[in-house]
Amino acid sequence: MERHVLVVFPHPDDETFGTGGTIAKFTKAGVPVTYACGTLGQMGRNMGKPFFATRETLSEVREKELRAACEALGITDLRLLGLRDKTIEFEDREVIAEQLLTIIEELNPSLIITHYPGYAVHPDHNALGAACVRAVEKMPVAKRPVVYGHAFSRNREDHIGSPDVMIDIREVAEIKLEAVRAHRSQSENVIARFEEALKNPEAVAQFGPSMFTESFYTMRFA
């Protein structure tokens, strides 16, 4: 049983789409989960269908959605890092690593979940994942928590092989779906397919396997 799980992703909804089932399993088992969310997704392109947000109201909309999704997933501790969407890779990585290290030292998590740097498609994912790995590297070896990297770039299997952690999330699929619905501005385009996949396991292959299994790579440190 984990002592405390820290999730570090840059955008409201990363926690749900990538790892919502895994988080729900932890919180159901009574493990405290903290989500350190890098930005408010201010530059998101999805705004609902039909759209209900503007470029200037999107950050408020997404913060509300994030809080609702956290509630659905059982996350009671949300930390907003105050970075700006699409800019993380241009920031000083060491400064962000220090910010994360402060949180890690405060919470003393036994497990951290973040994006696998270089294999997570969005530049913000790769940059915050790299800063998180850097933060853990700063710790004495004996004190380091386990770190799971979430990867989904097309080239990942060729470069880094298959994930070594596979988590069956069938039992919490409805909870994940509720969290997906909470991110309405981002999910209205995909929600119908998601619901179909939930009803019909054969549709999973078409939708993608993330409805029933979430997979991670255990990060290795020098």
Add this chain to the structure above:
Amino acid sequence: MGPIDLQSVQKALDARVGKTQYVHLETTNGAYAAHREEGAMTVCAYIRNGRIEFERGTIVGDGPYRVGLKMQIGWVYAEGLTDYEVDEKGRLLMAGYDSEGRLAIALELSDEPFAM
């Protein structure tokens, strides 16, 4: 926000002629464009809180619309605008949304800097 009304937007542009304005201009096809479709390119550009002054601002087209702002020594231009509003802060927000509700382009003008 609602569908662009040519006359209202033109009026809002005219009211800003000769005044210092903060501009937000962006265009994007989404951070996952290349991930979803092999061979596609992910593109995005944005300027937030550029400070400009224009001597002529014009909206044209049959929808989606185009807006050109003529500055003393240059231009700001946007194409594909579908919706607009003058919000409670008096800012002129214009954007182009596709049929899925996704923002493809935005052009916004404000007397004060936009929030960061």
